[in-house]
Amino acid sequence: MSSSLTDDVRQSAQTAYGGVPNFLDAMNAHTGVPGAVYVAADEALMDGLLAPAEQQAVLLTISAHHDSRYDSVAHARLAMDAGLSPAAVNRLLAGKLPENERLRALVEATRQTYDERGWLDPEIVQNLEDRGVGRGELYEIFALYGMKTFSSFVNHIADPEIDSSLKSTEDALDTVPEKPSTLEMRRLVIG
Amino acid sequence: MARAASASTTQEVQNSAREALGFLPNLIKELSEHNPAAAKLYLATTNLLDEGGSLTTPEQEVVLLTVSRYNDCHYCTSVHGKMAMSVGLDRETVETINSGGLPSDDRLRVLVQATRLMLDKRGWLDDEDLDTLKQKGVDRAELYEINALIGIKTFSNYVNHVAQTEIDSQFEF
Numbered sequence: 001m002s003s004s005l006t007d008d009v010r011q012s013a014q015t016a017y018g019g020v021p022n023f024l025d026a027m028n029a030h031t032g033v034p035g036a037v038y039v040a041a042d043e044a045l046m047d048g049l050l051a052p053a054e055q056q057a058v059l060l061t062i063s064a065h066h067d068s069r070y071d072s073v074a075h076a077r078l079a080m081d082a083g084l085s086p087a088a089v090n091r092l093l094a095g096k097l098p099e100n101e102r103l104r105a106l107v108e109a110t111r112q113t114y115d116e117r118g119w120l121d122p123e124i125v126q127n128l129e130d131r132g133v134g135r136g137e138l139y140e141i142f143a144l145y146g147m148k149t150f151s152s153f154v155n156h157i158a159d160p161e162i163d164s165s166l167k168s169t170e171d172a173l174d175t176v177p178e179k180p181s182t183l184e185m186r187r188l189v190i191g
Numbered sequence: 192m193a194r195a196a197s198a199s200t201t202q203e204v205q206n207s208a209r210e211a212l213g214f215l216p217n218l219i220k221e222l223s224e225h226n227p228a229a230a231k232l233y234l235a236t237t238n239l240l241d242e243g244g245s246l247t248t249p250e251q252e253v254v255l256l257t258v259s260r261y262n263d264c265h266y267c268t269s270v271h272g273k274m275a276m277s278v279g280l281d282r283e284t285v286e287t288i289n290s291g292g293l294p295s296d297d298r299l300r301v302l303v304q305a306t307r308l309m310l311d312k313r314g315w316l317d318d319e320d321l322d323t324l325k326q327k328g329v330d331r332a333e334l335y336e337i338n339a340l341i342g343i344k345t346f347s348n349y350v351n352h353v354a355q356t357e358i359d360s361q362f363e364f
Contacts, residue, residue, distance in 0.1 A: 001332075005242055031332035033244035034339040037236045044232035047200070066313065117262065118349025125353060135353070136226035142349040143229045150342025153314025154335050157321070183315050 005032030012039045022160035023070060023151060034154065041147045048143075049136045050106070052082040057103045058144050060092045061110045066152035067177040073162050077169040090174040105131040110141050118142065200227040208234060214361060218266060218347060221354045229346075236343050245332040246302075249278045253299050254340045256288050257306040264348035266356045272364035285364070301327040306337055314338070 006028040013020045016039070027035045048055065056079035063071035076089045088098055098104045109128050112120060120128075120138070128138065156179070162170055170176060204223040209215050211234065222230035240251055252275040259267035272285045284294045293300045305324050308316065316324075316334070324334070350356070 027335050030330070031244045031335055033239060033242055034335045036239045036242065037339045037343070040235040040239055041232045044228050044235055046228075047231070048228040049226055113349065118345075118352040120353055134225070136229075138353065139222055139226045139229045139350055143232050143346045145349070146342040146344075146346030148342075149314075149345055150338045153309060153338040153341065156314040157316055157331070157334060179315065183312055 001029055001031065003032050005036055008032075009035035009039055012043075016042065019163070019165065021074065022163050023074075023155060023158070026158035026160045027154060034150070038147065038151060041143070045140065045143065048140045050140050053079065053084055054103065054106055055140075055144060056082045056084065057088075057092060057098065058106055058110050058141055059148055060089065061107050062114070062145055062148040063152060064093050064095065064177050065111075065114055066149065066156075067180055068152035068155050069176055069178055070155045070160055070162060071148060071152050072177050073166050073170045073173070076173055077166050080169075086172065093173060093175045093177070102132065105133050106137070106141070109133045109138060110145070113138075113141055113145055201230075203227070204230045204234065211238065214359070216270075216359050216362070217356045218270075218351065218354075221356055222350060233343070233347060236339075240340075244336050245330070246336050249275065249280050250299070250302055251336075251340060252278055252280065253284075253288065253294070253302055254306050254337050255344050256285065257303050258310070258341050258344040259348055260289050260291065261307065261310050262345065262348035262352075264344075264351050266351040266358055266362075267344060267348055269358045269364040270362040273362045276364075298328065301329055302333070302337070305329045305334065306341070309334070309337060309341060 009024060009028060009032060010020050013024050024035045024038065045055065050058070056075055060072065060075040060079050063075050072093060076093065079089050080086060088100070088103070091098060092107065097107055105128065112124060125135070125138070129135070201223045204227045205215055205219065208219040208223075208230075219230055219234070222233060246254065252271055256268065256271040256275055259271055268289055272289060275285050276282060284296070284299065287294055288303060293303055301324065308320060312320070
């Protein structure tokens, strides 16, 4: 499918990422709106409260939580480009907490977000604030969680090939998530 | 190191919300006061939904309502209940979705089912799911748009959980 919207998405991706990721092309083949949403979200959060390395640590945590191979490899590369060491990236993909205290607090906040489905009680919110993760940072984590849930769900269905520019990154990682052998249903289907 | 929210950016985002919606919804106020970039993300992505994809505006509202009900968001179920009625859906359809049921309209029914299935299976729809939905008129385009809506709404639902956002009088259902 080609339209002015998909053309805009491809142009924005080319400018922002230096190429069009297979994930965006997979969506653009069917509809332009989701790709435009993803690019707009990414652009807005460039002015976020979290530093690029902090955002990538959160995104990598969420990608691993969703068992998304494509997202994990992409954010592993972006995390290293933003300054995280390969060891720190491998720790996150293995489900371990970062050694750096600031990143540790952000990753714990991210895990609490999805474990509690956003229902963080005032005690948790206060505890995070005491550790430097205030309401603003928390809302940014929620935004990142929303957008990464969106892309992970698309990638579960589309199963795009890892971009050629990322294959060496994938090969160098200790662990890359795969589709789980059993799916845990969060709720019974209603109706 | 965290960066600080700038007061001028907060004001800019609030002004653009007022221009687009005619007033400043409490959700945007809450978001912009703490993180203007996150508020900007919400406004920018929701504006894009008007670009016209495979889902019509009433269909988008049905999906947004389904996600909000799934996440038990008091604010968004009211907002999207009101918005759904403003684009032509009847009260019975809204109340049915908000009580966990399925609309009587075939197209809306399958969109609600697809959205719940996506959430329940955390996106891992298998070939049988995809074939069944395709036979009922929900193809990849609709599914990818549903995923974008799930992402946007999960973000705002979680903000409202923490903020316990007061429902605006304009959005009371």
